[in-house]
Amino acid sequence: MKSIWKKIxxxxxxxxxxxxxxxxxxxxGGGISGILCAYMLKKAGINCILLESDTICSKVTGDTTAKITSQHGFIYSYLVRHFNSELARLYYEANEDAILEYKSLCKDIDCDFELCDSYIFSLDDREKIDNELKCLKSLNIDAEFTVLDELPFKSVGGIRFKNQAIFNPLKFIKEIVKGLTIYENSHVIDVKGTTAITKNGSVNAKKVVFATHFPFIDRFGFYFLKMFQSRSYVIALKGDDSLNFSGTYIDDRSKISLRNYNDLILLGGEEHRTGKKSEGWTNLKKMAEKYFPNCKIVSKWATQDCITLDKVAYIGQYSSLKKDWFVLTGYNKWGMTTSMIGAKIITDLINEKENKYAKIFSTDRKILRKQLFVNIGEALCGWINFKARRCPHLGCALKWNKAEHTWDCPCHGSRFDKNGNLIKNPANKDLK
Ligand SMILES: Cc1cc2nc3c(=O)[nH]c(=O)nc-3n(C[C@H](O)[C@H](O)[C@H](O)COP(=O)(O)OP(=O)(O)OC[C@H]3O[C@@H](n4cnc5c(N)ncnc54)[C@H](O)[C@@H]3O)c2cc1C
Known part of the structure; x- marks a missing residue:
């Protein structure tokens, strides 16, 4: 169950x-967030050390589908409704700047970077598309309605953003880490003041950046209330050379995701809250048999991302009580551009420089959103289930994941292998 990036x-x-x-x-944390932060800080002349529990990019980043885009679902009408037009426009500009930064960095890196169009589509809801298009127009964002002829199934159409991109994220990381000071297999057990402590050593610094995907210290910031994790599945298909998509595709409701990588088609979807019942890869396989009958599956994998209360990431100070701690998290499955934006924001904050995008992602924004009550409800259900194995994070009942043979936590998304070894935070230790 290895992603194609990890395989090759x-x-x-x-x-x-x-x-x-x-x-x-x-x-x-040595995923794309931590590594881009280290890269940007080093470029700004700041001496930093990165500590990674496992090996770099072995977690979510190694299993992404690596679309680099500012088209994060039907996000713009949501942002206008729940924030305002100014913030929605700024969000777009931040993401477009991130694409340009990748474009510029990838000029000198052999990482299969390609510019392409990005499409968000709907199987049956034309009204949703029209509303988003109207909103995009009002924000002066370059987008257009498109009939999606190259998809093998019917849809009511989609919205095109031009000049977005795809790449192989691990080939990119391989170059970016050159010259950075990194320690692997160095799990941070705790942070005392500004000292990160591992089993066999410590790093005492002036500032600490948490790039651990889900932040694992609950005493500050309350990320365990503000986020949950959502899992998705991917299969890589080979065998039909005629299917060379000109762009990347995602459907906002069922989250069917498509992109090419060389001669492969990456088909993703089936998202659900981690720890909840799922069909795993079953429906994706059925879809592949129906729509790509000449292809065979050459790889399959699954991973998860942090979902915030309001679709916007948390980037900035960890908590108002911790002025020397910083965090990047909650990418809502759009971590390629968001980690690039985040790395620049964190670098500017540490350098005490203004960053015009920082306010979009500020960590102390309003939390009274519908999703907060769903998260609280899940935690309560997890606590009143007395029979089950418990997560060492906050004591929620774990669920057995049949498809992947793991123990998963529906409250905050921690995961353990069948022997109880920790494979995904925010839990920070193995099961007893
Ligand atoms: C199925 C799927 C497809 C996706 N596709 C896309 C896409 O096409 N485009 C896009 O923009 N985004 C996509 N995303 C989202 C994107 O992949 C993620 O947001 C991003 O990779 C997260 O990177 P990260 O560095 O924050 O986390 P990670 O890559 O998980 O890195 C965190 C690191 O911290 C380490 N760590 C944790 N705790 C500790 C500790 N205590 N001490 C030391 N180290 C620690 C971990 O071992 C890990 O290596 C997708 C997400 C999913 C689930």
Missing amino acids: TALPSFPELQENLECEVVII
């Missing part, structure tokens, strides 16, 4: 931390 791209290895070190910034 070997990343460099780094030593384990076995001493006590000092630096200006310690970054916890």
Whole structure:
């Protein structure tokens, strides 16, 4: 169950931390967020050390579908409704800047970076498309209605954003990490003040950046209330050379996702709250048999992302009580552009420079949203189930995931293998 990126791209290895070190910034987490932060901080002349529990990009980033786009579902009408037009426009500009940054970096990196169009489509809801298009027009965003001829199934059409992109994220990371100070197999057990502590060493810094996907310290920031994790499944198909999509596609309701990678088609979907019942890859396989009958599955994998209360990531100060702690999280399955925006915001905050996009993602924004009550409800249900195995994070009942043979937590999305070893935070230790 390895992603195609992991199958074909070997990343460099780094030593384990076995001493006590000092630096200006310690970054916890070696996914795309942590690595881009380290890269941007280094470029700004700041000396930093990155600590990774496992090996770099072995978690969510290694299993992404790697579309680089500012088209994050039907987000713009949502942002106008729940925030305002100014913020929605700024969100677009932040993401477009991130695409340009990738374009510029990837000029010198062999990572199969390609510009392409990006489409959001609907199987049956034309009104939703029209509303989003109207909103995009009012925000002066370049987008157009398109009939989706190249898809093998019927839809009512989609919205096209031009000049978006795709790449192989691990080939990109392989180049970006050159010259960075990284320790692997160095799980941070706790952070005391501004010192990150691992089993065999520590890093004492002036500032700490949490790039651990789900932040694992609950005492501050209340991320366990503000986020849940959502899992999705992907299959890679090979065999039908005629199916070379000119762009990337996603359907906002069923989250069917399509893109090409060289001669492969990546078909994704089936999203659900981690820990809840799911069909795993079953429906994707049925879909592949129906619409891509000449193809065979060459790889399948699954992963999950943090979902916030209001579809916008949390990037900035970890908590108002922790002025030297910073966080990047809650990418709502759009972490490629958002991590790039985030790395620049964190670098500017640490450098005490203004960043015009920081206010969009500020971590102390309003939390009274419908999703907050859903998250609280899930936690309550998890606590009153007395029979089950419990998550060491906040004590919720774990559910057995038949498709992947893991114990998953429906409250906050922690996961453990069948022997109880931690495979996904916010839990920070194995099951007893
Ligand atoms: C199925 C799927 C498809 C997706 N496709 C897209 C897409 O097409 N385009 C897009 O923009 N986004 C996509 N996303 C989202 C994107 O992949 C993620 O948002 C992004 O990869 C998250 O990166 P990260 O660095 O925050 O997390 P991760 O890659 O998980 O990195 C966090 C790292 O922190 C480490 N860590 C955790 N705790 C500790 C600790 N205590 N000490 C030390 N290290 C620690 C972990 O081991 C891990 O390596 C997708 C998401 C899913 C679920």
